[in-house]
Amino acid sequence: MIRMLLRVLGDDYAWPVRRTMTLMTAAAVAEGLSYALLVPVLRALLGGDPAGAGPWLTAFGAAVALYAVLRYASDLSGFRIGTTMLRGLYHRLGEHLARLPLGWYGADRVGEVSVLAGRGLLSAMSVIAHLLAPFVSACVTPLTIVAVMLAFDWRLGLAALAAAPVVAAVQVWTARSTAAVDAERHERDRQAAGRVVEYLQAQPVLRAGGRTAERFTLLDDALRELQRTSRRGVLATLPGAVGLTLVVQAVFTAVLVLGARLALGGSIGAAEVLAVLVLAARCADPLLSLSDIGGGLRAARSELVRLDAVLRTAPLPEPRRPQRPAGFGLEFDSVTFRHGDRTVIDGLSLSVPQGQRLAVVGPSGAGKSTLLQLLARFHDVDAGAVRIGGVDVRAISTETLMAQIAVVFQDVYLFDGTIEENVRLGRPGAGAAEVRAAAAAARLDEVVERLPGGWAANVGEGGALLSGGERQRVAIARALLKDAPVVLLDEVTSALDPVNEAAVHEGIERLVAGRTVVMVAHRMRTVRRADRVVFLDRGRIVEEGGHDELLRRGGRYAAFWDISTAVRMPAGRPDGPGADR
Structure with a gap:
């Protein structure tokens, strides 16, 4: 996804995008580490030494402040690059289209290019401006928390880490199961848009022939097919969303049971168990958001694939040593x-x-x-x-x-x-x-x-x-x-x-x-x-x-x-x- 985004954007945007991703990753790590400081805070508060929680609370506040600064900087960078990128992509697409052979512009190209110049470019911008930060946070923050849990107690850390491959498998399965439906929905969307334009342009002919009712039927059929395809798309994503929820809840329950058993056995104290459960809960929230974020990324990737296909279409080659005609025969x-x-x-x-x-x-x-x-x-x-x-x-x-x-x-x-x-x-x-x-x-x-x-x-x-x-x-x-x-x-x-x-x-x-x-x-x-x-x-x-x-x-x-x-x-x-x- 990132490689395709960079290929579509071009070399001029490679460094700003990487810098923004670095800021987003740093913000996600800072968020996870700030939650880790809850362990000594809760240990002090529940362990009979409330005064000892003061320094840890100060450190927790500083970590939250650092996270806030990094998150602000990464979001601001993402929005700035997104808007700059949108303008640059319009220029890049326009310049590329101007160099393509005019024979490339077939009957269906105008609608395709119109969609790309509108929704396609906006989807490309949305990746860096709106989707990338939540996606990085949903992936990096839980992994950081799991690393803290491993350092605190390797048994609880391994129990939480078991969710990672299962969550990844659910996301891959969902992407594959919805790929065909996404492609069909794009085609139905294009057909419905064409019917709308056709219906509007053909009004004089249709009214003269008294056939407006028939045209309404054709347009309604196209819109109904689009509705059916959209419904199938929702149903195709439903198993993945439900599966993701079940996996996260099952792992959280496993961590809870294991923590209680370790506490009853005297391996760890009640304060530590409570802190681990807080960390596990903070892992669950971003993981559950992966379902919605994944859907947005898949839709954006489909538009990026089409945009990339146009940008990779080879223009007619220009001569290395141009010649001028000697006459006009x-x-x-x-x-x-x-x-x-x-x-x-x-x-x-x-x-x-x-x-x-x-x-x-x-x-x-x-x-x-x-x-x-x-x-x-x-x-x-x-x-x-x-x-x-x-x-x-x-x-x-x-x-x-x-x-x-x-x-x-x-x-x-x-x-x-x-x-x-x-x-x-x-x-x-x-x-x-x-x-x-x-x-x-x-x-x-x-x-x-x-x-x-x-x-x-x-x-x-x-x-x-x-x-x-x-x-x-x-x-x-x-x-x-x-x-x-x-x-x-x-x-x-x-x-x-x-x-x-x-x-x-x-x-x-x-x-x-x-x-x-x-x-x-x-x-x-x-x-x-x-x-x-x-x-x-x-x-x-x-x-x-x-x-x-x-x-x-x-x-x-x-x-x-x-x-x-x-x-x-x-x-x-x-x-x-x-x-x-």
């Missing part, structure tokens, strides 16, 4: 890329000369968007090479590579801030005139004029207060402001209305002018303007050439064109299917 050289067991790109070779536009079309799942992701190094290829300006993207530093590329996705995410702040993400140091010029080129100025607050208008979380077309205009303005020599477009107009599509196309034409462009497109209006078209299927290039050339061949691309234009235009019109042929 693009090349795929016998590229193979696999996602799990599926081969997404299969031995693909392709080049895009500097300043030209390449359109990539094909059916869903053909690997079109993956090509863009490999160019931006969201993933590393399994075989072959992806080059920009003749240099393998793996040999270019991430900062340099990202400076050369502007990406506009189909699904645009905007940060909860103003329109101007979101546009400035393209180049934070740009002047106000440059931001306005980029916005005008993307026809974003039309949106700004009609929004209350203008440039200071808030876009909401994810851009929720803007329409899809308005978010695309923000993304294009951001890319224009960045002014990168390579532009990657991923189906940016596939879900827009005609008015927004026309505005976005106008912005795209300004964006791609004079740049090297790779565009994934379903809308044929975009494909026509490409210098070259490749038709992709199952990760391989089936056809390539110019738009008109591919139509004349009458192959896969021509069939795809006919289907696409038939969907877009009514049959029989002059610009209907086959008009360009």
Whole structure:
């Protein structure tokens, strides 16, 4: 547990954590030794020499004061390290997430990272701030008391010491018996949280379809499963808690019986027996608290395991001697890329000369968007090479590579801030005139004029207060402001209305002018303007050439064109299917 905590925290926190643990251990030992002084105090008070108890009472008071100082120092150190650690862990997790390949962020990663950034980090902090001190005290204080009892009378000490292996065995057994239930509870918790988010996000669709009752059932089922799992978790810990109580009470009874027998036999006096029973009682209290402390530590350890797994995920390696691209031509050289067991790109070779536009079309799942992701190094290829300006993207530093590329996705995410702040993400140091010029080129100025607050208008979380077309205009303005020599477009107009599509196309034409462009497109209006078209299927290039050339061949691309234009235009019109042929 401690090793995992130190691994998660990093080297910067190793010494402060060890120092805090030393203080906690010293405080627990001081507590046990202070109880040991009760033996001579009670012996004097009950042995006919009450005045002789004075020095021992003074020593007892000093020991209690020392314990109080050490406990205060250890608790204060734990809280300080916990709060400092929480801040440091947020930075460490954020920096690590920023270096992970973007391909790592699958559909289920957002929820997982959100839980880790909240409950996971708080659990890590709770170990050092709230759980470690009681755990150390529950372990060290009884052992110190048992050591005193051994020094006082080895028979009574051995009787008390017999509890140690049994208590340890009960704790290990409880941890093993609850491990599966804890994992299931975490999964049920994640599912229930997902159902809640899904239910809230889907309200417009559910109400339009009149199916709110069904959704309530799904959510209720998830919450009921979580409740059942939580109940099983409580029942799984119950035998351990009861067993621990029985062991402690049995050992206390054994010490009591043995002490009485020794006293009746004349081996020790009544005062000594009373003192030993007081010590045994002080052993019992912290041992009984181990059940609750152990449960908290097990829950925290589960979160630490998940946090450790994320932090140990290897980021894409940075080149030791970064190179800069000599130009902005693009090349795929016998590229193979696999996602799990599926081969997404299969031995693909392709080049895009500097300043030209390449359109990539094909059916869903053909690997079109993956090509863009490999160019931006969201993933590393399994075989072959992806080059920009003749240099393998793996040999270019991430900062340099990202400076050369502007990406506009189909699904645009905007940060909860103003329109101007979101546009400035393209180049934070740009002047106000440059931001306005980029916005005008993307026809974003039309949106700004009609929004209350203008440039200071808030876009909401994810851009929720803007329409899809308005978010695309923000993304294009951001890319224009960045002014990168390579532009990657991923189906940016596939879900827009005609008015927004026309505005976005106008912005795209300004964006791609004079740049090297790779565009994934379903809308044929975009494909026509490409210098070259490749038709992709199952990760391989089936056809390539110019738009008109591919139509004349009458192959896969021509069939795809006919289907696409038939969907877009009514049959029989002059610009209907086959008009360009």
